[in-house]
Amino acid sequence: MLKNRIIPCLDVKNGRVVKGINFVDLKDAGDPVEQAKIYSESGADEICFLDITASNENRETIFDVIKRTSENCFVPLTVGGGVRSLEDINKLLVSGADKVSINTAAVNNKNLIKESSKKFGSQCIVVAIDAKQKNDKWEIYTHGGRTETGIDVLDFAKKMEDSGAGELLITSMDRDGTQKGYDIKLISEIEKKVNIPIIASGGVGTLEHLFEGVKYGKASAVLAASIFHYGTYSIQEAKQYLDSKGIPVRI
Amino acid sequence: MNIAIIDYESGNISSVINSFKKVCTNQNIEIKIEVTSDLKTILSSDKIILPGQGSFKNCTKSLEKIKGLKDTLNEFAIIKKKPLFGICVGMQMFADVGYEETETKGLGWIGGNVKKIDNKENQFKLPHIGWNELSFTSNSKLFRDIKEKSHVYFVHSYKFVPDNETYVSSKTNYSEAIVASVEKDNLFGTQFHPEKSDSVGLKIIENFINL
Numbered sequence: 146m147l148k149n150r151i152i153p154c155l156d157v158k159n160g161r162v163v164k165g166i167n168f169v170d171l172k173d174a175g176d177p178v179e180q181a182k183i184y185s186e187s188g189a190d191e192i193c194f195l196d197i198t199a200s201n202e203n204r205e206t207i208f209d210v211i212k213r214t215s216e217n218c219f220v221p222l223t224v225g226g227g228v229r230s231l232e233d234i235n236k237l238l239v240s241g242a243d244k245v246s247i248n249t250a251a252v253n254n255k256n257l258i259k260e261s262s263k264k265f266g267s268q269c270i271v272v273a274i275d276a277k278q279k280n281d282k283w284e285i286y287t288h289g290g291r292t293e294t295g296i297d298v299l300d301f302a303k304k305m306e307d308s309g310a311g312e313l314l315i316t317s318m319d320r321d322g323t324q325k326g327y328d329i330k331l332i333s334e335i336e337k338k339v340n341i342p343i344i345a346s347g348g349v350g351t352l353e354h355l356f357e358g359v360k361y362g363k364a365s366a367v368l369a370a371s372i373f374h375y376g377t378y379s380i381q382e383a384k385q386y387l388d389s390k391g392i393p394v395r396i
Numbered sequence: 397m398n399i400a401i402i403d404y405e406s407g408n409i410s411s412v413i414n415s416f417k418k419v420c421t422n423q424n425i426e427i428k429i430e431v432t433s434d435l436k437t438i439l440s441s442d443k444i445i446l447p448g449q450g451s452f453k454n455c456t457k458s459l460e461k462i463k464g465l466k467d468t469l470n471e472f473a474i475i476k477k478k479p480l481f482g483i484c485v486g487m488q489m490f491a492d493v494g495y496e497e498t499e500t501k502g503l504g505w506i507g508g509n510v511k512k513i514d515n516k517e518n519q520f521k522l523p524h525i526g527w528n529e530l531s532f533t534s535n536s537k538l539f540r541d542i543k544e545k546s547h548v549y550f551v552h553s554y555k556f557v558p559d560n561e562t563y564v565s566s567k568t569n570y571s572e573a574i575v576a577s578v579e580k581d582n583l584f585g586t587q588f589h590p591e592k593s594d595s596v597g598l599k600i601i602e603n604f605i606n607l
Binding site: 146147148149150185190215216218219220221238239241242243253265266267268269311312340341365366389395 | 407417450454527547549553569570594
């Protein structure tokens with residue numbers, strides 16, 4: 146039986162780990178390679194790096210981080226942040242990433258997902274959707290949640306599936322950093338709309354939230370950052386908890 | 397020992413390279429790993445890894461783009477009968493034919509075809525992504541010291557359907573029993589990615605190296 150995945154996410158800036166509350170107020174807390182190693186040893190099913198390096202001159206730092214991580218961790222590594230072109234994707238993959246997550250460019254460059262999934266295979270193309278609720282709908286935001294697009298999330302999710310995305314990483318901007326739990330309605334609505342796996346993200350504060358993401362959101366994978374990063378819970382504890390609640394996990 | 401990882405622009409192979417290097421370092425085995433498309437180097441290697449990502453059609457096309465590569469692989473694996481390990485689409489290409497995108501001829505090493513996983517009217521998400529269990533159907537050398545129901549990492553939407561089950565060494569369950577690995581004499585193949593399957597995957601790689 147296929148297991149639900151637990152994916153710890155590390156925000157990386159200038160080659161160092163950070164995690165912000167609602168994408169601001171960043172704290173520096175360590176070496177991403179060491180963190181990734183700890184995660185993979187404690188049973189992480191995948192590891193995700195989100196590169197939030199702002200300046201171009203420091204962009205290269207992520208490649209070294211990926212290279213060193215992939216030499217030491219033998220679970221899938223997803224890297225996102227600032228991916229704009231086929232060349233960007235290629236550089237990340239060659240450095241050792243297994244999947245690349247694409248956010249803003251998936252919205253702005255309508256052929257990127259089609260072209261990249263064709264060139265590199267759907268298995269390595271993850272479309273990251275940042276969604277914010279507006280009345281009874283959700284809207285796509287880009288540029289780390291700063292830019293409103295007016296695009297409907299459900300329509301966009303379907304379009305990305307048709308373009309060849311292998312997975313969708315759904316982050317609720319309303320919940321991210323709040324520790325109030327995933328936006329279950331958002332996750333489950335998208336899950337009903339598409340037939341590719343969904344990764345739930347944004348808002349995890351307790352292990353129960355992970356459970357809700359799988360059970361009620363029907364997510365194939367659950368992503369969380371701060372609860373693992375600050376040691377509130379270990380990956381192992383999360384898995385044991387989910388197992389006790391009847392969710393299939395790799396133990 | 398010389399191991400050649402076939403470089404034919406079949407997608408991202410850095411993880412394959414890293415995992416083999418890691419196993420060699422752990423084992424203190426004197427092994428030279430070459431990532432190559434040079435026919436002479438390939439033919440003179442002791443073992444070959446045939447990776448493959450993306451579609452059956454694209455991988456076969458890339459293989460054919462390198463003049464003489466298909467014949468060289470045939471000579472290595474079928475005539476000389478030296479160990480070859482196909483990973484994911486690398487394994488799928490052992491089949492006679494694949495139906496991804498369009499009908500494409502495979503290497504024809506193990507009778508069968510490659511077709512889309514039945515998602516049972518969208519009850520099952522595709523691609524089949526993540527950790528699933530191995531259920532052994534024969535005693536494969538590749539799985540020495542690996543426990544039944546061990547987890548390995550899959551990413552695929554197409555499955556290998558062999559003409560007969562003789563060469564299937566393990567299966568996994570996703571909407572139906574799907575071929576997880578094949579073994580025929582010196583030919584080994586996994587649908588899953590040992591290079592991404594943590595300690596179980598590294599053990600499988602070690603077993604291949606120690607064949």
